[in-house]
Amino acid sequence: MADVILYFGSNADTMIATKALKDAGVAAKMIPKPANVSSPANLCLSVDGAAESQAVSALGAAGVALGGVAK
Amino acid sequence: MKMSLRARLLGTIVGAILLCFVISIVAARFTLQRDLRSQGQAQVTNGASAFGGYWDSRKDQIRLLVAQDAVADALRAALEAHNAKGLSDQLSNVARTSGLSFLTIVDANGRVVARANGPTGGSLAANPFVKRALTGETVSTAGVLTPADLAGEGLAPQATADIKDADGKVVSHLNEGLALVSAAPMSDRNERTIGAIYGGVLMNHYYDIVDQSTHALGGASALLDGDAIVASTILAPDGTRIVDQALPETAGVASGTPFDGSETVGGTEYLVHVEPILNDQNKPVGARWYGTPMAAINDIINHTTESLALWGLLAAIVALALAVPVVQRISNTIGRRSKQVSDAAKELGVAIVGSEVSGDHVAATKTAVEKSGALIDDLAKAGDPTGKVAQLKSLNEELSGDMFVIDTLSQEMSSRMTQAVARVHELGDVAGALDKLVTGES
Numbered sequence: 001m002a003d004v005i006l007y008f009g010s011n012a013d014t015m016i017a018t019k020a021l022k023d024a025g026v027a028a029k030m031i032p033k034p035a036n037v038s039s040p041a042n043l044c045l046s047v048d049g050a051a052e053s054q055a056v057s058a059l060g061a062a063g064v065a066l067g068g069v070a071k
Numbered sequence: 072m073k074m075s076l077r078a079r080l081l082g083t084i085v086g087a088i089l090l091c092f093v094i095s096i097v098a099a100r101f102t103l104q105r106d107l108r109s110q111g112q113a114q115v116t117n118g119a120s121a122f123g124g125y126w127d128s129r130k131d132q133i134r135l136l137v138a139q140d141a142v143a144d145a146l147r148a149a150l151e152a153h154n155a156k157g158l159s160d161q162l163s164n165v166a167r168t169s170g171l172s173f174l175t176i177v178d179a180n181g182r183v184v185a186r187a188n189g190p191t192g193g194s195l196a197a198n199p200f201v202k203r204a205l206t207g208e209t210v211s212t213a214g215v216l217t218p219a220d221l222a223g224e225g226l227a228p229q230a231t232a233d234i235k236d237a238d239g240k241v242v243s244h245l246n247e248g249l250a251l252v253s254a255a256p257m258s259d260r261n262e263r264t265i266g267a268i269y270g271g272v273l274m275n276h277y278y279d280i281v282d283q284s285t286h287a288l289g290g291a292s293a294l295l296d297g298d299a300i301v302a303s304t305i306l307a308p309d310g311t312r313i314v315d316q317a318l319p320e321t322a323g324v325a326s327g328t329p330f331d332g333s334e335t336v337g338g339t340e341y342l343v344h345v346e347p348i349l350n351d352q353n354k355p356v357g358a359r360w361y362g363t364p365m366a367a368i369n370d371i372i373n374h375t376t377e378s379l380a381l382w383g384l385l386a387a388i389v390a391l392a393l394a395v396p397v398v399q400r401i402s403n404t405i406g407r408r409s410k411q412v413s414d415a416a417k418e419l420g421v422a423i424v425g426s427e428v429s430g431d432h433v434a435a436t437k438t439a440v441e442k443s444g445a446l447i448d449d450l451a452k453a454g455d456p457t458g459k460v461a462q463l464k465s466l467n468e469e470l471s472g473d474m475f476v477i478d479t480l481s482q483e484m485s486s487r488m489t490q491a492v493a494r495v496h497e498l499g500d501v502a503g504a505l506d507k508l509v510t511g512e513s
Contacts, residue, residue, distance in 0.1 A: 011483045032475040043479050 001049035005031075005070040006059075007039040014043045017064045024058030026051050037070045044070075075511035076405065080398040081391075088390055092383045099379050103372045111342045111368045112331055115290070119344035119361035122284045122292050126213075126251075126348070126359060129280055133271055134211035134253040136169045141209075141255035141268045150176055150184060150266050151259055158185030166270065172250070172277070173224035174270035176257065177201055184266065188225045195223070195269065204254035204267035212351035215296070216248040216273065230275040232315040234299040237336075242317050249274045249296040249348070249357040274357075275301040276314060284361070291341065293360035294348075298322040303360070307337040321345045324358040333365055340365040402509055409505035412498055419495045426488045433481040437474040443467055 006028070008014045014030065021028040028045045037044060047055045052069065059066050074082070140146055149158045158176055166174040166187035174187040181196025195201040198220065200210045221227040230248035233241045252271030256264045274280070274294050284292040285304040293303030298317050305313040313336060321330050321343075330345040341362030347355040447464045455461055506512075 011479060012487075015480065015483065030476045030480075032472050032479075043476060 002071070003046045004049050004052050005034060005037060005044050005046055006055060007033065007037050007044040007067045007070065008041055009039070009065060009067050011041045011043050013064060013067075014041050014045060016062075017045060017059055017066075020062035020064050021045070021047070021055055021058055024054070024061070026055045026058055028055065034070065037068075039067050041067070075402070076509045077398055077402040078511065080401070081395065084394045084398070085387075085391065088387045092380075092387060095383065096376060096379050100372060100376050103375055107368045107371055108342070111363065111365075112344070115342050115344045115361060115363055116331070118288045118290055118363070119346050119359065121288050122359055122361045123346060125280055125284050125287075129272070130211055130213065130251045130253075133171065133251050134209070136165075136171065137174075137211075137253035137268055137270050138209055138255050140165055140174070140270070141257050146176065146268070147257055147259065147265070150178070150257055153178075153184065155185045159187070162187035170272065170279070171270045172226060172229075172273040174268065175224065176266055176268050177205075178266045179205065179264055181205060181267075183223070186224060187270070190223070190225065193223050198269070200252055200254040201267055201269050204256050204269065205264060207256050207264060209253070209255040210351065211253045212251075213348045213356050214250055214252050214271075214350050215356050216250050216252075218246045221246075221248050221273070226273050229273055229277075230301075232275070232299075232301075234315055234317050236317050236319075243299070245275075245296060245299055245301070245315070247296065249294060249301055278302055278304070278312070288361075290361060290363040295321065295324070295345070295358040295360055297325050297357075300360070301357075305336050305339075305341075305362075313337045318360070321358065321360065325355055327355045334362065336362075342368065405505060406509040409502050409509060413502040413506065416495050416499045416502055419491060419498075422488075422491075426484055430481045430485045433474075433478055437478045440467065440470050440474045444471055 006017065008017055018028060018030055026047060028047045030043055031046045033039055033042045033044045045055075049071070056066060056069070146158065146161060149161065162174045162176065162185055165171070171187070175195065176184045176186075177195050178184050181194050181198070181201055183193045183195055200212070200214065203210050216224075216226070216230070218227065221230050226248060227246070230246065232245050234243045234245050236242045250271045250273045252269070254267055254269040257266045257268055259265045275296070281292040281294060281302050281304045291303065291305045293300050293305055293313075295301065295318065298319055298321060300314050300316050300318060303313055307313050316336070318334065318336065320332075320334050324330050324345045324347050327347045327349070329347065330343070332343065334341055334343050342365050343360060343362035345361075346359045348357040348359055350356045444464070444467045447460060447467050451460045451464060
C-alpha cells in the first residue's frame with residue numbers, strides 16, 4: 001500500500017509525533033515536506049497507508065495536533 | 072560586610088531573642104516599679120494610720136489619767152487645804168508612775184499651786200488649756216508648749232535643740248515643744264470648781280510612741296515639729312537615731328496637707344506618708360512621719376529583674392540550641408541544592424557546546440552530499456550505459472533527503488538550545504545568588 005504523508009504545525013510537533021508513533025509501534029520516517037503539502041513546518045512523516053488509522057489514533061492518544069494527511 | 076545565610080539567620084534569631092529579652096525586662100521592671108511602689112505606698116499609708124492609732128491611744132491614756140487625778144480625793148483635799156508640799160509630792164508620784172512629763176495643779180484663778188517637777192509658783196491663767204479647764208471643760212489635745220510653758224515645767228532642756236540639715240549644718244533653733252496635753256477641772260465636794268489639773272507628755276526626745284510604733288509596724292516613725300524631727304526611730308548610718316534634723320521636703324505638712332512620696336533621710340531613701348497632727352481646734356501643730364525603706368521595694372524589683380534576666384538568658388540559650396541545628400540544616404540543604412543547580416548548569420553548558428559543534432558538522436555533511444549530487448549529475452550527462460549512475464543518483468537523492476531532515480532537526484535543536492542557553496544563564500545566576508546567600512561569598 002502507498003505511503004501517506006502526515007504533516008504538523010511545526011517541526012517540533014513533527015519531532016514529538018515521531019517519538020509518539022515510535023512508542024506506539026507505528027513505523028514512520030521523517031522526510032522533507034513534499035511540494036504539494038502546505039504546512040508551516042518543513043518536515044513531515046511518511047507512514048505506510050495501512051497504518052494510517054493506527055498512526056492517527058496514536059497521535060490523538062499522545063495529544064499531538066495533526067495538521068493533515070496527504071496521500 | 073559579607074555574611075553567610077547561616078550567620079544572617081542566627082544573627083536574626085539572636086537579635087530577635089535579645090530584643091524580646093530586653094523589652095521584657097524593661098517592661099517588667101517598669102511594671103514592677105509602678106505596682107510595687109503603689110502597693111508600698113498603700114502599705115505605708117496603712118502603717119501611718121496605725122501609727123496615728125498609737126498616738127490617739129496615748130492621748131486618750133493621758134486624758135484618762137488626768138481626769139482620774141482631777142477626781143482623786145487626796146488631790147482635791149490637798150488643793151482645798153492649799154497643801155502645796157503635799158500636792159507636789161503626790162503629783163511627782165503620779166507623774167512618775169504614769170509616765171507623764173509634767174503634771175500641775177492650779178487654783179481657781181489659774182495660779183500654780185503645785186507641780187510634779189519644776190519650780191513652784193507662777194500663773195497659768197493665760198494658758199489656753201488651763202483656761203478652758205477652769206470653765207469646766209476637760210481638754211485633751213496635741214499642742215505646742217511655748218518656751219515659757221516649758222520653763223515653768225522644768226522641761227526646757229528636753230525640748231531645746233539646734234536643728235540641723237542633712238549635712239549637719241545648723242539651720243534653726245527649736246525652743247518650743249510638741250506635746251500631748253490634757254487639762255481637767257477640779258471640784259470640791261459641792262462640785263464647785265476650785266482649780267484644775269494640767270498634765271501631759273512632751274514629745275521632744277521622747278521615744279516611747281515611735282519605738283512602740285516601729286516595734287509593732289516595722290519601718291520607721293518620727294514626730295515632727297514644723298519640719299524638724301523631735302523624736303524618731305530613723306537610724307543614721309552609724310546606727311544612732313536621727314533627731315533634731317530638718318526635713319524640708321515635708322515642710323508643707325505643717326500647713327495641714329499630707330505628704331506621700333519618697334524622701335531620703337540619713338542616707339536612706341524611704342517611701343513615706345506624713346500626716347499632720349491637728350489639735351482639738353483642727354489646727355496643725357506638728358506631723359507624724361512614717362516610712363519604709365525603698366530598699367525593700369528595690370530589692371524585690373532587682374531580684375525579680377535578675378531572675379527574669381537569668382531565666383531569659385537560659386531561654387535564649389535553649390532557643391539557640393534548638394535554632395542552630397535547624398539553621399544548619401536549612402543552610403546545608405540550600406547549599407546542596409545550589410551546588411546541584413550549579414553542576415547541572417555546567418553540564419547543560421557542555422551540551423550546548425556539543426550541540427553547536429554537532430550542528431556545524433551536520434551542515435558540512437549536507438554540503439558534501441549536495442556536492443556529491445552535483446558530480447553525479449555531471450556524470451549522468453556524460454552517459455549511463457550500465458544504469459549505475461542512475462542508481463547512484465537515486466541513492467544520493469535519498470541521502471540528500473535524510474540530510475535535509477537531519478539538518479532541519481539540527482537547526483530546530485540549535486534553536487531550542489539557544490533558548491536553553493538563556494535559561495542556563497538564569498539558572499547560573501540563581502545558583503550564584505544561592506551560593507552567595509549561603510556562603511556570603513561571591
